[in-house]
Amino acid sequence: MEKRSRRLLRGIGLVCALALAATACGGSDGGTNPTSLSRADIEAALEKGGTLTVWAWEPTLEQVAADFEKAHPAVEIDLVNPGVNGDQYTALQNAVSAERGVPDVAQIEYFAMGQYVLTEELTDLTDYGAGELADAYTPGPWNGVKGGGEGIYGLPMDSGPMALFYNKRVFDRHGIDVPTTWDEYVEAARALHEADPKAYITNDIGEAGFTTSMLWQAGSRPYRVDGTTVGVDFSDPGAEAYTTVWQQLLDEKLVTPIASWSDEWYKGLADGTIATLATGAWMPANLASGAAGAAGDWRVAPLPQWTEGGATSAENGGSALTLPRLGANEALAYAFVEYAGAGEGVQTRVAGGAFPATVAQLDSKEFQDTKFDYFGGQQANRIFAESAANVAADWTYLPYQIYANSVFNDTVGKAYVSDTRLTDGLKTWRDASLRYGEEQGFTVER
C-alpha cells in the first residue's frame, strides 16, 4: 500500500511549480525510519551537537532558537525563512527534487500536511514518543499533524481557533449590535453599509482557507479521505447554511473586494472601512503592527454561530514543525521541535505574541488574564481559549489541498466577480478537485 500511494502521488504537480518533469515530486526511495529512540538518544544527540537547519517563517522562532542554542551550547541553529507558506512549499519541493539542501526542520501548515504525509516526505514522530504528547494539545491542531495518516508527522506549533474581531468604535458610532449569529451578521452588514456607504462588514475576494474554515464551523464535512479513496461533497446542510448567508452578502455587495494581507487591507482595518474579521486567534499581532492607527478601537467577540445559542468553532490557519525525511540529524531535530512546540519554547513564543496550541498555556491563568492594550485592555485570550476548546476535531483536508486551494479562485472565485452562484462555484470546485484526484490515481467517490 505504501509503495502504491507513493507511486500514485508521483508528480503531484502543483507545488513542483519549478520542478522539471525529469524529477518526480515523490518521496525518496529508501530512508529507514529510526527504531524507537529513547530519551537518552536525544540527550546524546544534544550533547554531541551540530548544526540544524530550520525553515520557518514564524517570527517568534528566532528567540526560541537563540534560547535553545544557549541551553545546548554544542548546537547551532540556522533559522532560514525561504518565504511565507506557498513560497516555502515550492522551495521545499525544489530541495527534495534536487535531493540536496533539504532542511532538518520545516514549518508546514495543517491544511498542507496531507500532501507531504501521503508522499512520505515527513518523518513519523511516533517512534520518538510524540504520541504521549496527544493530551498536551487542543484537538484541532493535533488532528492537523496527523495529516490524514496514521502517524504523527509533526508537532503543532501554533493554532488559529476563530473569533470575530470587530471595530467597536465603528459599531458604536452607528449603534449596531455585535452579531452573535451569522444571520445577525448579515443584518449588521446591511445596517453598517447603509449608515456609511464607504464601510463594509468585512473584506472577501474568495479565499479557500477562509471558506473551508467557515464550512468547518457550519458543520459541513466536504472531504472524505480513506487511504487513496477521496470524496468531495459540498451539498450537506452545513454547506447550504454557509452559502445561504454568504450569497446574501455577495448579492448585496456588503463585503468589500480587498485581498487580505494587502496594504489596502491594512489601510481598511486602520481607518474603519473594514469593520470585522472572522479569523484565527493569531491575528492580534498583525493588527497591532499593521493597523497601529486603530489601537483601542478593536475588540474580540466569539465567532457568530449558525444556530442561536450554539458554541461551535473552527480553526483558521496554524502550522506545525515537521522533520522532512531527507533532512539529517533527526534526533537533534526532534529535540528542537519538541522544545519549540511542547517545551519551554512555547512560553517564549506566547510572550512574543504567537498563539499556542498547547492546553497548558491556553488554560494558564497568566495567559487568560493577559490584557491586550490594542483591544482596549480586553482579556481576549479567554475568548480564543474557549474557541479552541470548541473546535470540532473531525475535519479533514484533501491529501492534495495545496492544489485544490490553488484552483479555488478559478471556480468559487467566479461567484465573487460574476453572476455565478456560490453553490455552483462550489460544484465546479468539487469537480476540479475530483478530476485532479483521478488524474493522480486516487479512487474517486462521486
Add this chain to the structure above:
Amino acid sequence: MTTPVTTAPAGSAAGRSGSPGSAPRLRTPRHRHTPGRPRRSVLLTVLTGLVLLYSLVPLVWLVIATTKSQEGLARSFGLWFDSDFALWNNIGETFTYDDGVFVRWLLNTVLYVVVGAGGATLLAVLGGYALAKFDFPGRRAVFAVIIGAVAVPGTALAVPTFLMFSKMHLTDTPWAVVIPSLISPFGLYLMWVFATEAVPAELLEAARIDGAGELRTFFQVALPLLAPGIVTVLLFTTVATWNNYFLPLIMLKDPDWYPLTLGLKSWNAQAETVGGEAVFHLVVTGSLITILPLIAAFLLLQKYWRSGLAAGSVKE
C-alpha cells in the same frame, strides 16, 4: 528594470524637443527648420509628455510615500504628503531595522554588480573586439549562438541553472548569482557591432606595423575608442544585475546573501506573515534608496550612453 530605462530616453527626448529654441516661435512661417532647430510637433510633444508623466508618476508616488510613517501611509492620499514628515526617521530605521540587515543587502548588491556586471562587461569587451577585428573559422557559428542567446530570456534559464548549480554545490552561495551574471550575450553583441564601427582596421594595421603587440594594440589603441560602448554595456549589465530578482530568488535561501531586491520582498512579505510586523514604510524607503544609485549612474553616464547607442547609425 523598467523604471530607469524608460525614464531616461523619455526624459532626454522631451528635453531635446524643448531645449534648442529659446522662445516658442511656432508662427514664423518663413523660418527654416534646420537640424539644430527642428520643427515642433504638437502631437509629438503631447505624446512624449504623456510618456514622461507615465514614467514619472510612480517615482513621484515613491518619493512622497517615503516621507510617511507606517500609519501615515494608511491614512493619507497616495500622491500627497501626510501631516507628519517621517523621511529622516524612515531612512534611519531602514538602515538599522533588524540589526542593519539592509546595509548587508546593499553591500551584497554592490558585490554582485561589481563582480558580476563588471566581469560581464570585461568579457563582452574582450569577446566583442576579438569577434569584430579577427577573422577566424567558426565566427559565423559564434554569431549564430550569440543571436540565439540574446533571444532566450535569462528567466527561462534560471531553473535549469539552479539544478545544475545544485549538483555543483553552488546554490545558496554568492557564486550562484555572480557566475550567471558574468554572461551577457546582448553586451557581447553590442560590443561586437560597436567595435566593428568604432575601431578602423587601418588604425590597427598602423599599430601593428609600428611594432605594437596585440595586447598593446588592444589596450592603447582600441580601448580608448571603445569607451562609449563600454559604458553602454556597463550600464546595461549594471541595471540587469542590480535589478536581478528571479535568479537570486531561486538560488539563495540565506537572507545574509540576499541582494536588495529579495531583501525588500522579504520585508514586504512580513505583512503577510502571521505575527509578522508590517513595515510598508521601510519597504518604500528601501525601494527609493535602492533606485537612487541607478538614477545617479544614468545621470552621470548618459552622454556616453547616448553616443554609444547612436554609434554606427551614420556611415562615415
